[in-house]
Amino acid sequence: MYVDLTREQAWDVVRHIEARAPYRLCLLAELMRDTDGPVDQMDASLESLVPMWEWFTTIAVAGYPGVPSDVPSTYEPLIVAHAAPGTADLQRRAALLSEGLMHYVELVVRRIDPESRWDLWLQKGRIRMAQHQEPVIRLANGTPIHATYLVTDMARVAVNDKGGTARDPRALRDELASHLPSSWRRRHQDPQPSVLVPYLAYAGRTPPAIVTSSPLAVLFDAPAPAPAEPFDDVGVELLLAVGPAAGLDDPRHFAPLSVDTVAAVLTALDVTHEDGRPVKARELLEDGTQLFAADGTAMVETIATGGALRALSVEPAGGGTAATWSRIEDGLRRLAESLGGHLASDSEGWPEP
Structure with a gap:
């Protein structure tokens, strides 16, 4: 219901x-x-x-x-x-x-x-x-x-x-x-x-x-809403990180990410807490913090260790449209590139820096 x-x-x-x-x-x-x-x-x-x-x-x-x-x-x-x-x-x-x-x-x-x-x-x-x-x-x-x-x-x-x-x-x-x-x-x-x-x-x-x-x-x-535009090939989990492929097994190999920069980008992309609260930079230092796009397009989860944010895991959350997914993916890709890192899929192979 x-x-x-x-x-x-x-x-x-x-x-x-x-x-x-x-x-x-x-x-x-x-x-x-x-x-x-x-x-x-x-x-x-x-x-x-x-x-x-x-x-x-x-x-x-x-x-x-x-x-x-x-x-x-x-x-x-x-x-x-x-x-x-x-x-x-x-x-x-x-x-x-x-x-x-x-x-x-x-x-x-x-x-x-x-x-x-x-x-x-x-x-x-x-x-x-x-x-x-x-x-x-x-x-x-x-x-x-x-x-x-x-x-x-x-x-x-x-x-x-x-x-x-x-x-x-x-x-x-x-x-x-x-x-x-x-x-x-x-x-x-x-x-x-x-x-x-x-x-x-x-x-x-x-x-x-x-x-x-x-x-x-x-x-x-109310009349039933029109079905949302289906996703176009967005079923692959993505990882945003800076560092070698060894970090896939041990995140300490990934370089620390700037939590202030990451928080600002997530806010601009309307990725927030479940209740709509904007994410604060310090909350990104907690491993497993889950954030969501406002329309349910994507879930972003922090990977933190050693007192630092090491990576972001990104996956479709079952809502939204292909267009909104593309907007979020493009925004996170620009963030990764600005930090000297990558936004990539495990299945595609993690590129070396």
Whole structure:
């Protein structure tokens, strides 16, 4: 699904999710309060997910009673297009409450890692699954938390898992913890006041249009985009480096590259981080830094050792057009020549200096 969006449309989904958070958390708090749920225990600690999941699975197994079916969730366009006869209202209630739970998981993650943020999960290489461009919570260390998939998939399994482990009160806590660095799981968290109760203040407020209109509607309302111009013979990985062929086995044989010069050229070619941030020169000193052309034409990865940038690995990323690939390849070739090096393919043989 997300793979069918343009990059800008995918970011529209992120902005929609960020905007809807207080309204979904308000709905979650109201339902928990009205069903004598543990709303006062919801302090965004990792352990609070235990009473949360016990309460949530009870509501889910019962068919989501009390959850409105007239509030459109983000997945409303998909429900309208694909719901089996007689199931639409149930799917609407399930989607709406799952969104509330997802935002509570977001609060839990942010308490552990205040620098976490919403981002896109971009799959590398040519083969793209439906989750490509899925919104994820990105931890400060770069780890993606697939909160949307985690919550909806666990809720579905719990409803169908009679007597299984999916309804274990510890299931959600343990699943989220498995995605966190081990040292973070052991961080002590003192009890705090409920973070859900304050969101009850949003009851009765009219959400802005960005919340009430699903950004996924473009998948059904807009005409299918014309297929991109196919690549013309650009399936060969390239290497930019200065030095002898011995560097192919040991990059220390390659001469250090000027990170300031390389960063400036990559920026001019619109090659940036996954989230669109321009690359900084010092980031090129980290081995394995992955950068992407804005339209998905190419991926550039650093090869660094001994405190220096030694080479750039370049490969098609499965998007864009032949014209944009040529622009990037030509720009990198000029960079290589200006540094006294080469942009070449391993299979073609690495030229000696």
